[in-house]
Amino acid sequence: MERVGFIGLGTMGAAMAGHVAGAGYPLTVWNRTPGRAASLVAAGARQAETPAALAAESDVIVVCVSDSPDVEEVLFGPAGAAEGVRDGGLVVDCSTVAPSTARSAAQGLAERRVGFVDAPVSGGSEGAQKATLTIFCGGDPADVERARPVLATMGKTITHVGPVGAGQAVKAVNQVILAGTYLGVAEGIVLALKSGLDVAQVVEALGGGAAQSWVLANRSGRMIDNEYPLGFKVALHRKDLRIALTMASELGVVLPVAKLCAGIEVDLIANEHGDEDMSALARVIRGWADLPD
Amino acid sequence: MERVGFIGLGTMGAAMAGHVAGAGYPLTVWNRTPGRAASLVAAGARQAETPAALAAESDVIVVCVSDSPDVEEVLFGPAGAAEGVRDGGLVVDCSTVAPSTARSAAQGLAERRVGFVDAPVSGGSEGAQKATLTIFCGGDPADVERARPVLATMGKTITHVGPVGAGQAVKAVNQVILAGTYLGVAEGIVLALKSGLDVAQVVEALGGGAAQSWVLANRSGRMIDNEYPLGFKVALHRKDLRIALTMASELGVVLPVAKLCAGIEVDLIANEHGDEDMSALARVIRGWADLPD
Numbered sequence: 214m215e216r217v218g219f220i221g222l223g224t225m226g227a228a229m230a231g232h233v234a235g236a237g238y239p240l241t242v243w244n245r246t247p248g249r250a251a252s253l254v255a256a257g258a259r260q261a262e263t264p265a266a267l268a269a270e271s272d273v274i275v276v277c278v279s280d281s282p283d284v285e286e287v288l289f290g291p292a293g294a295a296e297g298v299r300d301g302g303l304v305v306d307c308s309t310v311a312p313s314t315a316r317s318a319a320q321g322l323a324e325r326r327v328g329f330v331d332a333p334v335s336g337g338s339e340g341a342q343k344a345t346l347t348i349f350c351g352g353d354p355a356d357v358e359r360a361r362p363v364l365a366t367m368g369k370t371i372t373h374v375g376p377v378g379a380g381q382a383v384k385a386v387n388q389v390i391l392a393g394t395y396l397g398v399a400e401g402i403v404l405a406l407k408s409g410l411d412v413a414q415v416v417e418a419l420g421g422g423a424a425q426s427w428v429l430a431n432r433s434g435r436m437i438d439n440e441y442p443l444g445f446k447v448a449l450h451r452k453d454l455r456i457a458l459t460m461a462s463e464l465g466v467v468l469p470v471a472k473l474c475a476g477i478e479v480d481l482i483a484n485e486h487g488d489e490d491m492s493a494l495a496r497v498i499r500g501w502a503d504l505p506d
Numbered sequence: 507m508e509r510v511g512f513i514g515l516g517t518m519g520a521a522m523a524g525h526v527a528g529a530g531y532p533l534t535v536w537n538r539t540p541g542r543a544a545s546l547v548a549a550g551a552r553q554a555e556t557p558a559a560l561a562a563e564s565d566v567i568v569v570c571v572s573d574s575p576d577v578e579e580v581l582f583g584p585a586g587a588a589e590g591v592r593d594g595g596l597v598v599d600c601s602t603v604a605p606s607t608a609r610s611a612a613q614g615l616a617e618r619r620v621g622f623v624d625a626p627v628s629g630g631s632e633g634a635q636k637a638t639l640t641i642f643c644g645g646d647p648a649d650v651e652r653a654r655p656v657l658a659t660m661g662k663t664i665t666h667v668g669p670v671g672a673g674q675a676v677k678a679v680n681q682v683i684l685a686g687t688y689l690g691v692a693e694g695i696v697l698a699l700k701s702g703l704d705v706a707q708v709v710e711a712l713g714g715g716a717a718q719s720w721v722l723a724n725r726s727g728r729m730i731d732n733e734y735p736l737g738f739k740v741a742l743h744r745k746d747l748r749i750a751l752t753m754a755s756e757l758g759v760v761l762p763v764a765k766l767c768a769g770i771e772v773d774l775i776a777n778e779h780g781d782e783d784m785s786a787l788a789r790v791i792r793g794w795a796d797l798p799d
Contacts, residue, residue: 312701335715347715372711375703382701383708390694390717393763397686400761401679404750407757408605408675410668415676418665422628422640423738424683426719445716457697464700467794468693470686470763501760 214238217363218271220264220287220294221308222249224443225334226277228341229307229367233275234258236366243267243287264288265297273363274298277307280452281314288318295325303328305360307348307367309449311456312378312385315351319377328356331377332364333384337445337490345369349387351380385457388450391491392474394428399495402436403502412437428492436495439506444490451478451487507531510656511564513557513580513587514601515542517736518627519570521634522600522660526568527551529659536560536580557581561590566656570600573745574607581611588618596621598653600641600660602742604749605671605678608644612670621649624670625657626677630738630783638662642680644673678750681743684784685767687721692788695729696795705730721785729788732799737783744771744780 214237219230222244230253234240240258242250243266250260261267264287268274274294278284284306288294294304304322306315306329319329330352340346346368350357357373364371374383401424405412416433419425435441454475461468477497478487486493500506507530512523515537523546527533533551535543536559543553554560557580561567567587571577577599581587587597597615599608599622612622623645633639639661643650650666657664667676694717698705709726712718728734747768754761770790771780779786793799 335712335717337716340715347711349711370711370714372707374707374711379701379703382698382703383711386694386698386701386703386708387712387715387717389697390690390712390719390722393686393688393690393693394717394719395686396763397683397690400686400759400763401683404682404754404757404759404761405675405679407759408672408679408753410672410675410679414665414667415679418640418642418663418667418676419628419680419683421663422633422680423630423720423724424628424680424687426683426687426721427716428719429683431716460701461697464697465795466693466697466700467791468697469766470689470693473762473766498760502758 215272215363216270218267218274220267220274221277222253223277224338225341227253228338229277232344232366233363238363241267241270263292264294265292268294268297268302269299272302273360274302274304275307275363276304279308281310284308284310284314284318289321295321298325298327300326303330303356303359305330305332305363307332307334309333309384309453309456310381311459312381315378315381328353329377330356330360331380332360333380334368335384335387338443349374349380349383351375351377382460385453385460388453389457389468389471391450392454392471394426395432395491395494396470396474398426398428398433399436399498402433402495403498403504406437406504407502432492435490435492439496439499441489441493444492446487447478447481447489447491447493448487450491451475451482454478508565509563511560511567513560513567514570515546516570517631518634520546521631522570525637525659526656531656534560534563556585557587558585558590561587561595562592565595566653567591567595567597568600568656569597572601574603577601577603577607577611582614588615591618591620593619596623596649596652598623598625598656600625600627602626602677602746602749603674604752605674608671608674621646622670623649623653624673625653626673627661628677628680631736642667642673642676644668644670675753678746678753681746682750682761682764684743685747685764687719688725688784688787689763689767691719691721691726692729692791695726695788696791696797699730699797700795725785728783728785732789732792734782734786737785739780740771740774740782740784740786741780743784744768744775747771
């Protein structure tokens with residue numbers, strides 16, 4: 214059985230690493246804040262002092278951190294994983310970063326004869342807890358197949374979507390689709406509230422038709438109640454849209470709804486709602502309609 | 507069995523009236539262009555000379571026309587249904603019009619001791635053909651229950667959502683949600699196309715997660731192929747958004763995505779794409795990204 218190293222034990226990473234350990238993989242973990250490793254260590258995981266030390270005792274290294282600079286730091290920074298990783302190792306990056314970050318990481322690791330798969334996940338903290346994440350893999354087929362059994366402990370749909378970077382591109386597409394779907398549902402819910410309708414019943418009636426979506430079924434209740442427990446943080450979706458909008462600029466694609474969504478999210482973050490679930494987009498639509506906050 | 511009169515035999519109405527007749531209801535039909543009635547008459551329906559004549563020989567009168575002025579004309583215009591309708595009759599309006607139109611029609615008919623139910627439908631021509639429409643009913647409970655068996659021949663989900671006008675309000679909410687969902691999917695598909703991804707595979711991968719929607723599952727293929735067979739006409743969604751945006755203005759609700767969608771639809775209509783399925787919204791996003799038309 215491959216020895217797995219897991220770098221990044223945030224809300225997502227900690228849950229995902231737990232599933233890897235639960236499946237019986239020998240697990241070493243590292244996190245910037247070492248205390249986050251306590252429960253995994255109590256369950257039998259080893260804790261490394263540095264990413265380099267983790268890499269030295271791992272065959273497959275999973276990374277799950279916040280943003281491009283974090284990925285670069287834990288891989289190529291001082292005492293980064295690239296310093297310790299052995300020939301024939303594999304890095305699987307579950308962070309959401311730019312496709313270009315994935316491609317340059319893959320190149321840096323290839324020079325050390327180490328494989329790379331970008332494997333960003335979708336499904337939020339709920340999906341991480343329940344091991345029902347959707348995972349989009351970019352990389353060489355052999356590397357993706359090697360990563361698959363480890364990823365299968367964390368997710369239920371693992372799709373190889375193309376070469377390195379393609380996983381990140383698909384994740385960006387996902388976040389763009391979410392922008393429109395969430396805003397459409399938020400606008401509809403606020404119109405329904407102000408129309409005096411029984412909105413929960415409306416949601417049920419519309420769920421059988423063309424307006425049906427995961428967001429309508431699973432997030433409209435929060436918009437009606439105006440309470441937004443996690444879920445998936447506004448601040449993370451805003452970060453992911455920054456990636457998507459940068460890609461769009463480079464590719465010459467105009468995304469007005471994604472751009473509007475990012476702008477609303479900037480306002481939410483400025484008003485200290487950045488740590489709420491992204492269904493909090495409805496806060497702003499509600500506010501514009503003078504509904505109580 | 508109640509005698510049914512059906513006014514308005516467009517793409518939607520002709521299919522819906524066919525289901526009513528198929529269920530064994532004695533059926534009389536009327537359409538502004540009489541030739542549209544031919545196949546229903548061949549199947550045994552009677553054809554009336556005027557809405558008033560139709561009303562005189564019907565217990566339940568179903569209306570399915572394009573817009574508020576059409577509803578007012580066939581009900582209260584010269585030789586309109588209100589002239590012929592008998593005490594205790596019921597008008598069921600399946601058109602999509604403003605909630606205020608529904609309320610004034612109900613008032614005008616109540617003076618003649620005739621009931622009224624607004625029962626706009628969702629599901630497009632496909633839903634009309636297959637009798638799988640979703641129908642939102644506004645009206646007095648007794649009137650809605652009387653309408654229900656007739657509506658049940660045309661649709662699979664029939665929900666009583668409140669007093670007269672509430673059905674139209676729910677339909678408006680539906681169209682607002684569709685605006686965001688279609689635009690989100692269109693933006694995502696165009697970003698995926700320009701990223702060089704296998705877009706059909708992307709759709710499948712995303713369909714298991716938070717981006718899942720009826721639109722993604724059923725309309726993304728048209729956006730990829732850039733071909734938009736009906737479906738549900740751009741021009742009709744634009745008309746429905748006019749109703750929703752007017753409601754929003756009256757209620758003090760700001761709907762930026764619905765407004766953006768209406769603007770894109772105005773462009774599509776001006777460029778002779780108004781008769782295509784509303785997934786043709788992707789034409790404009792594709793065009794902005796210099797994808798071939």
